[in-house]
Amino acid sequence: MSYLDLITSPTLLLDEKICRANIKRMADKAARHDMKLVPHFKTAQSHQIGGWAKQYNITEVTVSSVKMAEYLSGQGWVNIHIAFPFNPLEIPKLNKIAEKQSISVQVINATTAQMLVDQLENPVGFFIEIDAGYGRTGVEVSDFGLIEEILLIAQKSDKLNFKGFYLHAGHSYYMPDIPALYEQTRNALSMLKHKYNSEYPKLVTRTGDTPGCAVMEDFGDIDEMGPGNFVFYDLMQAELGGCDKEDIAVCLAVPVVDIKKDRKEILVHGGGVHLAKDVLVGENGLKNFGEVVYLNENGWSIPEEKSFLKSISQEHGIIKASDELLAKVKVGDILGILPVHSCMTADCMGEYMTLDGKMVDHAEGSLEK
Amino acid sequence: MSYLDLITSPTLLLDEKICRANIKRMADKAARHDMKLVPHFKTAQSHQIGGWAKQYNITEVTVSSVKMAEYLSGQGWVNIHIAFPFNPLEIPKLNKIAEKQSISVQVINATTAQMLVDQLENPVGFFIEIDAGYGRTGVEVSDFGLIEEILLIAQKSDKLNFKGFYLHAGHSYYMPDIPALYEQTRNALSMLKHKYNSEYPKLVTRTGDTPGCAVMEDFGDIDEMGPGNFVFYDLMQAELGGCDKEDIAVCLAVPVVDIKKDRKEILVHGGGVHLAKDVLVGENGLKNFGEVVYLNENGWSIPEEKSFLKSISQEHGIIKASDELLAKVKVGDILGILPVHSCMTADCMGEYMTLDGKMVDHAEGSLEK
Numbered sequence: 001m002s003y004l005d006l007i008t009s010p011t012l013l014l015d016e017k018i019c020r021a022n023i024k025r026m027a028d029k030a031a032r033h034d035m036k037l038v039p040h041f042k043t044a045q046s047h048q049i050g051g052w053a054k055q056y057n058i059t060e061v062t063v064s065s066v067k068m069a070e071y072l073s074g075q076g077w078v079n080i081h082i083a084f085p086f087n088p089l090e091i092p093k094l095n096k097i098a099e100k101q102s103i104s105v106q107v108i109n110a111t112t113a114q115m116l117v118d119q120l121e122n123p124v125g126f127f128i129e130i131d132a133g134y135g136r137t138g139v140e141v142s143d144f145g146l147i148e149e150i151l152l153i154a155q156k157s158d159k160l161n162f163k164g165f166y167l168h169a170g171h172s173y174y175m176p177d178i179p180a181l182y183e184q185t186r187n188a189l190s191m192l193k194h195k196y197n198s199e200y201p202k203l204v205t206r207t208g209d210t211p212g213c214a215v216m217e218d219f220g221d222i223d224e225m226g227p228g229n230f231v232f233y234d235l236m237q238a239e240l241g242g243c244d245k246e247d248i249a250v251c252l253a254v255p256v257v258d259i260k261k262d263r264k265e266i267l268v269h270g271g272g273v274h275l276a277k278d279v280l281v282g283e284n285g286l287k288n289f290g291e292v293v294y295l296n297e298n299g300w301s302i303p304e305e306k307s308f309l310k311s312i313s314q315e316h317g318i319i320k321a322s323d324e325l326l327a328k329v330k331v332g333d334i335l336g337i338l339p340v341h342s343c344m345t346a347d348c349m350g351e352y353m354t355l356d357g358k359m360v361d362h363a364e365g366s367l368e369k
Numbered sequence: 370m371s372y373l374d375l376i377t378s379p380t381l382l383l384d385e386k387i388c389r390a391n392i393k394r395m396a397d398k399a400a401r402h403d404m405k406l407v408p409h410f411k412t413a414q415s416h417q418i419g420g421w422a423k424q425y426n427i428t429e430v431t432v433s434s435v436k437m438a439e440y441l442s443g444q445g446w447v448n449i450h451i452a453f454p455f456n457p458l459e460i461p462k463l464n465k466i467a468e469k470q471s472i473s474v475q476v477i478n479a480t481t482a483q484m485l486v487d488q489l490e491n492p493v494g495f496f497i498e499i500d501a502g503y504g505r506t507g508v509e510v511s512d513f514g515l516i517e518e519i520l521l522i523a524q525k526s527d528k529l530n531f532k533g534f535y536l537h538a539g540h541s542y543y544m545p546d547i548p549a550l551y552e553q554t555r556n557a558l559s560m561l562k563h564k565y566n567s568e569y570p571k572l573v574t575r576t577g578d579t580p581g582c583a584v585m586e587d588f589g590d591i592d593e594m595g596p597g598n599f600v601f602y603d604l605m606q607a608e609l610g611g612c613d614k615e616d617i618a619v620c621l622a623v624p625v626v627d628i629k630k631d632r633k634e635i636l637v638h639g640g641g642v643h644l645a646k647d648v649l650v651g652e653n654g655l656k657n658f659g660e661v662v663y664l665n666e667n668g669w670s671i672p673e674e675k676s677f678l679k680s681i682s683q684e685h686g687i688i689k690a691s692d693e694l695l696a697k698v699k700v701g702d703i704l705g706i707l708p709v710h711s712c713m714t715a716d717c718m719g720e721y722m723t724l725d726g727k728m729v730d731h732a733e734g735s736l737e738k
Contacts, residue, residue, distance in 0.1 A: 008458040064684045085626040087638050088701045089377040111700040257454040258478050269456050273716045277646045315433045331480040332457045347642045
């Protein structure tokens, strides 16, 4: 019996072989550059996929919320890092996790540093997040006043321990010239390392984004990398050149419910609540919410002629179909959709099905709760 | 103790008073027009909110998936209608639900009609969905050949019972002239009713969209209305003129984690996994992923000067803040965000908190599972 016989409604498929190859490739790359790989598990959010990662010498993970840290704690991780500017209202939850799990947080202002100093009950590490041009979060790289204010506050406590500097150059998703942008990242982290190294000889520097980690070969003296999306990849990463479409490890299986041959459109059950609403806009101005792959007993294949989701609403997806697809599709068939943004799709779906029909857990689902 | 003392991470607040007022207003409107209100519960997806609706003489609901129908079945609904072109792979699940719950589906092609006739084990109603110009789903209003083909197939079975015509004029979300569009809807449904009335004297016509149901006063001879979003409303509906911002019954409570006074930006924990990524684009080209309200012990108030989420990623939200807000906000505060698309936000969050700090169930959460 094939996994295909088990699918009757939208289901997120996970090709374990592709996923493991993605993890191995990044682990090999990190090793080649003498860097530690600390993957961001906001993408996979899974105990089981964490188990696969451990087989490639990955010992620590990153998450983006306390809730995700709670889910992954107690799974044997040497450390879990919460790579989101810490929310002081969650110090009680942090104290609880830190009783049994080595954990670190991200600090970018004095208020939060002081609240941690005042309220921490167990040792917790912290990174200072640095903004070297992305503009989303972090201390501006030249704001030594703020960096030193945070460090001074932390020194008042033996529970809040400085680990180093973290930089997520998320503008690699928007700017075509990743090498130029990485020079910024390398220079910022290297400058900070040398400036604070004598005072904190164990400090490390870490860089975050998948496009950069996938594309770059020169990481300078950066110590650690923390990409997330690479575990699955997606169409956005393929467009940025970080992967091929063949490297995408997840696809949403969607049932075909109607076909309009005259309009070359196929209606599927698969919309915003399954895929999320991330979108690519082509040079022609056409929106693309995901691309069709053909499912078979061993996984999926990418068609020569492209068919794609041209619009989605809450549950509906409308595929602009190639002639090839139109010629063979029937109501009641199941198609695969490669997602635009796999982290969001996985979060919407809350579980995965592998190609042998087994379910894999995700923090948002109920499989291991 | 206030509900505010219970919030430490992103939480979807529900103001029961506003929600009940929205339900009552639409129920009164339906009664005034001698129409039956069958609300679309893809928005609320809740047993408890269903209980509130029943207090306003609502006896039937609509859903957009078999999964949602499973969740709401056995809750005393006279009928549950699945307003999504039926996916024949789910006939076994439908058979199971129909053992104990009166249920109806939507049919738009002969293949699905035939599969239902072949496989149904219990009586199920069906609507033919009509497309009178929206272009998403349904049988084109002039395609009598297809309508009659479906009706003929259904006549072969005593289990598949024709109930009438359903029309979702979803282009009311994009086209400014709702009255013109409603003429299309009224005319299409009226024509079909008169054409098939002699053969099916009990057939009813139903129209779906919230903007139309909220704005229009002339429904012609349409029998039933099935809006969904009106239960909560949101910024998109306010922009379309279907409600005031004061009618929006849900808001996402988000913790403030950083403030950049110089950029007039506030970083909150609240992103795409909480709000979904629906967006309004202003005349100035600025994106708006949600608008700030001030939380207080009794709910929330809308500021005079607007502050809004200018960008979101998976967990991050960046607010473009008014001077008024900047003058009083602190790290560790909680702000409210009115969502752009409340159906999607509720689906992401999977539960609600009322203003007395109680949790309300949603099909995607685990409260009543």
